[in-house]
Amino acid sequence: MQPRNMSMSGVVDLAAVKAAGEAKQKAEQARAEAARQGGGVPAAGAGRLVFDADEAGFDQEVLQRSAEVPVVVDFWADWCEPCKQLSPVLERLAQEYAGRFVLAKVDVEANQLLFQQFGVQSIPAVFAVVAGQALPLFQGAAPEEQIRQVLDQLVALAEQRFGIVGGPVEGDAVGEGAGVAAPMAPAGPHDSALSAAHDALDAGDLGGAVRAYQNVLSDDPGNPEAKLGLAQAELLQRVQGMDPQQVRKAAADAPGDVRAQIAAADLDLVGGHVEDAFGRLTDVVRKTAGEDREAARVRLLELFEVIGPDDPRVTAARAALSRALF
Numbered sequence: 001m002q003p004r005n006m007s008m009s010g011v012v013d014l015a016a017v018k019a020a021g022e023a024k025q026k027a028e029q030a031r032a033e034a035a036r037q038g039g040g041v042p043a044a045g046a047g048r049l050v051f052d053a054d055e056a057g058f059d060q061e062v063l064q065r066s067a068e069v070p071v072v073v074d075f076w077a078d079w080c081e082p083c084k085q086l087s088p089v090l091e092r093l094a095q096e097y098a099g100r101f102v103l104a105k106v107d108v109e110a111n112q113l114l115f116q117q118f119g120v121q122s123i124p125a126v127f128a129v130v131a132g133q134a135l136p137l138f139q140g141a142a143p144e145e146q147i148r149q150v151l152d153q154l155v156a157l158a159e160q161r162f163g164i165v166g167g168p169v170e171g172d173a174v175g176e177g178a179g180v181a182a183p184m185a186p187a188g189p190h191d192s193a194l195s196a197a198h199d200a201l202d203a204g205d206l207g208g209a210v211r212a213y214q215n216v217l218s219d220d221p222g223n224p225e226a227k228l229g230l231a232q233a234e235l236l237q238r239v240q241g242m243d244p245q246q247v248r249k250a251a252a253d254a255p256g257d258v259r260a261q262i263a264a265a266d267l268d269l270v271g272g273h274v275e276d277a278f279g280r281l282t283d284v285v286r287k288t289a290g291e292d293r294e295a296a297r298v299r300l301l302e303l304f305e306v307i308g309p310d311d312p313r314v315t316a317a318r319a320a321l322s323r324a325l326f
Helices: 015-036 058-067 081-096 112-117 144-162 191-202 206-219 224-239 244-253 258-270 274-287 290-307 312-325
Strands: 050-052 071-076 102-107 125-130 133-139
Touching (some): 050 081, 058 071, 058 102, 058 125, 071 081, 081 102, 081 144, 133 144, 191 206, 191 224, 206 224, 224 258, 224 290, 244 258, 258 290, 274 290, 274 312, 290 312
Parallel strands (some): 050 102, 071 102
16 A cells, blocks of 8 residues: 555645546546436445544545545544544544545554654644545644634635535435435536646646646636646746755755745745745745845745645745735
């Protein structure tokens, strides 16, 4: 078992945008097939709203399932008292949210490999997997109100960025209305252009992907999938051909060289060091003025687009940027 497409800290790779398109297409096909057969909303995978996950079945139970519904992963252990406080809350919310997410429970004592792959530092730790991409949610026994806010953001993110809309799961009572077919989502007017962009990314044609996303945005400036895809493709285009050692050495040797810091921030983000990238550019904004400050500010805003406005790291970095500017 090897979750190849996972990104624990916002790592950007060529598969990220393509995964979003494939997840959206798969979800729409599943809904269409259910409607054709006269059934209800397709089951979010073959299991229940709450289930145990292990290393052997992780690909099928979590990664594949995450193309249809957000999967919340709860890392716990029997000896962990905070886990015993948090787990019942998550299980109850999984029932209450009625299939808008499913809960996978991972016993860290029996699944040390998963514990290490996710980079878990302490438990309880809660992650989400959406379209094969892993996102850290929170650690510790958080208050229920805070957990609800995080789950609401997760559900919105899954729908807006990946086109994934969860629904009732077979085998669980989810209240009145279960089994009623959901309305079919019409094909978007830019689906063919977005597909062309995904194909270009898959082929390593970053220039073609950039042009395809720009074509969509020229007609629909607010299209979230195109904005995300364009930001990621442009970032990958910028770092293509860079020598990471040389870039990082230049940034370390010349902390006042704004261009060197901007290049290093791009590499930080591609490598998954999101906070490092944001902090580096925020420091540049704080210490510079004029054209240098504006260049750093603009690049920081572009990196925000790569990660997405709903990510809490972006929210924190925006506040830090505001303090640096004013």
